[in-house]
Amino acid sequence: MSSQPHIVLPWIVRRTRLPLLSLRCAHCRTGSATTGDGRFRVNANGKLLDVWLLVRCVACDRTAKLTVHERMPVRSIDPDDLHGYRVNDPELVAARLLDPRLAHRNRFTLDWTGAWRLDVRSAWTDEPWPVQVDVRFEDPVPVRPDRLIADGLGLSRNEVLRRTKSETTLSRPTSTDFTFTVMPDPRLSLGRPGPAAVGRPVPDRSGEVDLRKIIRDSHPSTGRT
Template sequence: MCDILHVEWTIVPKTPPQAILRCSSCGDTRPFRSSGRTRLNANGKQLDAWLIYKCIDCDGTWNRPIFERQSVRSLDPVLVEALQASAPGYVAGLEFDQEGLKASAGRIEESEEFELRRRTICASGNRARIVITLALPYPASLRLDRLLASELQLSRSRLKVLFEAGDIRVEPARKDALKRSIRDGTVITLGLRDEAERLATGRAAMGGYQR
């Protein structure tokens, strides 16, 4: 029998990170955003592949390497087909790969806007504990305390007090968990002692408040 409120929050950045590069056309450093298009180039029996980015001001292009000098025979035909078609699902995986983009560009600019989708997994009447599981299809550079403060309507100072008192637990456990960026699979458990605060927080966790 369920004796907790358990919700899942799926957090998705609204836009992919952008590369910060010197634009040869503009003559200055500019953000480059993905065009959503991939490019394949054959050199004999070898292939090169890139994801094409464009300067936000002049549409100058930058080719982000996906791979270079790969034997056609060594590549999965499904991958080759996805590259030829600029398959949206495959391209999205590349676009939101922050580490991969940073390795190629050196400097990136990440989105600060996110979409949060809520799903109630289990809900009891007394809601003695509130459990929130985070699901991140793509990496997101958003601190946990900022996310919780925004969505639960609790101040960051209040979150800190509750965390230090053990009324908020975060798994994987870390002393600085509230200050760290959110990760897929993180579980937050709130055992709030004040009933009014617990009920209000539970409603907020499910999205039951007006911004």
Template structure:
């Protein structure tokens, strides 16, 4: 990026609430669901266990089940995990919802619009260049161009001139990255 000395600033992308699920409702034309209060349903059949995460349609409030575990032997689940399912642990609800294997198995995507915010300290006027490191607390897919424009309050044209970055600006990422902001040469 740059061999000149620079100031490093940390930025963090943090979740403000759980995202909606892009999941088609069977009862209405709505395409989004929410975890609501975050409840699990645990059902034992002999020595086998089923665990589902209950979600509600945002339009008609119909409850649907997302499979978390299907016919697993009870002794294979750790006791604290089973206790978290039966107690409807909010942390476990978030972990389950953000798990890509659960999303793939149940064929849903996460709708992150309005569910995250950028925590960024103010940008000092001098000296240049300025290195900014962006970290993600949760896998929020964001275009670096949009994030940088929001954090710095500059236009896309200005980003193209002043930002040196190793990843594409217009492709969504969930991974930590850094960029260097240089003084504009006009």
């Protein structure tokens, strides 16, 4: 049997909403905040501009400001961004929140629990093994590949380690695209997974996974989307 993958399947990790922020409230000391409706505050001082992203404590609703720009020359800010700050553009809110420089500057981390899903476009057929899966991240959601694969295929994590090959370290969280190959189960006589081997939806351990049922009688994807 050839070691080259015969089927290539696309998986996509994408957010379902903006993540919460792990940020200590100065008023009630609760450690979680939200961007809420998504608003910026812009303050002009001559030719200099301050821009903040406003967040709210999930417990007491107290507003806090995250510094986006501080005493920045107006001319150095992209006109489209400047307009977006003034009209509270939702896409710009998301872009700034997900920018790791904002988190570093304001000392918070993102809490992705319940804020993402895994879209599995899979079809198992009578085509020969092995099967390659390309995982693409639309948003920087940190996930452990071994858990993601286990949830996506309905396998135990031990089976994932035994039956998959990848150049990515499976036990280390990542938000970077990666590829893995699923090998046949040597304990099975057939060259394809049985109903108990693949396709059981299982709860996600680190996010909100919306797994579509794996269809076994459809034609496989061959790398085309």
